[in-house]
Every structure is written in structure tokens, then in C-alpha cells.
Amino acid sequence: xxxxxxxxxxxxxxxxxxxxxxxxxxxxxxxxxxxxxxxxxxxxxxxxxxxxxxxxxxxxxxxxxxxxxxxxxxxxxxxxxxxxxxxxxxxxxxxxxxxxxxxxxxxxxxxxxxxxxxxxxxxxxxxxxxxxxxxxxxxxxx
Amino acid sequence: xxxxxxxxxxxxxxxxxxxxxxxxxxxxxxxxxxxxxxxxxxxxxxxxxxxxxxxxxxxxxxxxxxxxxxxxxxxxxxxxxxxxxxxxxxxxxxx
Numbered sequence: 196x197x198x199x200x201x202x203x204x205x206x207x208x209x210x211x212x213x214x215x216x217x218x219x220x221x222x223x224x225x226x227x228x229x230x231x232x233x234x235x236x237x238x239x240x241x242x243x244x245x246x247x248x249x250x251x252x253x254x255x256x257x258x259x260x261x262x263x264x265x266x267x268x269x270x271x272x273x274x275x276x277x278x279x280x281x282x283x284x285x286x287x288x289x290x291x292x293x294x295x296x297x298x299x300x301x302x303x304x305x306x307x308x309x310x311x312x313x314x315x316x317x318x319x320x321x322x323x324x325x326x327x328x329x330x331x332x333x334x335x336x337x
Numbered sequence: 338x339x340x341x342x343x344x345x346x347x348x349x350x351x352x353x354x355x356x357x358x359x360x361x362x363x364x365x366x367x368x369x370x371x372x373x374x375x376x377x378x379x380x381x382x383x384x385x386x387x388x389x390x391x392x393x394x395x396x397x398x399x400x401x402x403x404x405x406x407x408x409x410x411x412x413x414x415x416x417x418x419x420x421x422x423x424x425x426x427x428x429x430x431x432x
């Protein structure tokens with residue numbers, strides 16, 4: 196038995212129906228390869244560290260699954276995200292988990308939990324800088 | 338025989354002596370022997386990993402952070418993973 200986790204970065208304008216279809220398709224793919232889907236969580240909306248496909252924001256999902264067919268299931272899941280869900284999923288990453296590893300984890304706060312723009316890299320590292328407040332708008336392309 | 342006296346001043350030896358005399362204290366890897374700190378090293382935990390970046394978004398060298406090479410490798414591996422998922426920056430732009 197091998198346990199995996201998949202972190203998925205979806206486009207910001209994803210709808211609730213598309214989220215459901217991702218979850219059902221992932222569940223189907225995992226069951227097909229004799230595995231079980233342990234969890235599927237929505238992290239929320241985040242400001243990305245750099246724009247991907249001209250999107251400044253993204254929605255993260257974390258899924259955990261395990262199976263007795265290690266290579267087949269990862270191939271299946273990767274194909275699902277890269278081909279079938281290509282329009283919705285911007286990035287995906289499948290990593291192996293140790294079986295004795297705890298499933299607890301820490302994640303950064305999403306924009307929905309903390310609406311202020313404090314997730315910016317500069318704001319928490321250079322809070323005492325002498326730059327003016329509107330300086331963080333310079334990376335916006337007009 | 339008289340005791341051999343080292344006359345040459347070597348920069349490396351000087352540094353070593355400074356370190357021994359406790360100039361700033363010996364650097365110690367914060368992850369060694371601490372499973373609690375080790376559990377923070379995860380590519381999803383980008384808030385913690387940001388402590389190990391420079392202002393411009395580069396990975397902080399172990400020379401400065403004081404990590405041992407084993408944990409520095411684990412740390413940089415997780416930072417690189419985090420970067421591909423856009424949780425952490427490759428570079429921080431000028432502003």
C-alpha cells in the first residue's frame with residue numbers, strides 16, 4: 196500500500212460544478228486502479244507568487260489517496276490533470292507520503308480567510324521599509 | 338628544543354580562532370534532533386519556508402542559516418517544490 200497526495204492549482208474562475216466534477220473524476224480514476232480516495236480539500240483562493248497563464252490568483256485543492264498499484268495510479272492521476280482537466284487545472288503535483296507520516300499539515304492563509312493583502316512577499320519581509328504604500332502596484336501591467 | 342611558534346598569520350586560522358572564542362557563537366542546525374522543527378519543512382508550508390529566502394527570493398545559503406547539509410538539502414528541495422506550485426516566488430520583482 197502506497198499513499199500519495201496531489202496538490203492541484205486551478206484557475207480562479209472555477210465554478211462549484213467544476214470542483215465537483217474534478218472530485219468525482221479523481222475518485223473514479225483512483226477506484227479504477229484499486230485505490231481509495233482518502234480526502235479532498237479545498238484550500239481557497241490565493242494570490243500566486245508569480246502569474247501563471249496570465250492569472251494572478253488561483254484556487255488550491257489537496258487530495259490524498261492510496262493504492263496497491265503504485266505506478267499505475269500516479270500515471271492515471273497525472274494524465275487526468277494534464278489532459279482531461281487541462282482547461283481548469285494550471286498546475287498539479289503528485290508526491291508520495293510515508294505511511295507513518297501524519298496527515299496533519301500547515302498551509303498559508305487564503306485570501307478568503309484574511310481579505311487584506313498581507314500575503315504579498317514584500318509586505319511581510321520589508322514591513323519597515325521607507326517606500327510609499329502604493330509601491331506594490333508597480334507589478335500590475337496596464 | 339624550544340616550543341615551535343607559528344609565525345605565519347593565516348586567514349583561515351584567524352577565522353577558526355574567532356569562532357572558538359565565541360564571536361557570535363557557534364552556528365547550530367536548528368533541525369538536528371528536533372522532530373518538531375523538522376515537521377515544518379514541507380512544500381505546502383510556504384509561510385515557514387519564507388524564512389529561508391533572501392529579499393530577492395533566493396534560497397538562503399547554509400553558511401548564513403547554519404543548517405547542516407542534510408537538512409539544507411531537504412529544505413531547498415521543498416522550496417523548489419513550493420516554487421513550481423506558485424506558493425513561493427522564483428524571484429521577487431523590483432518595486
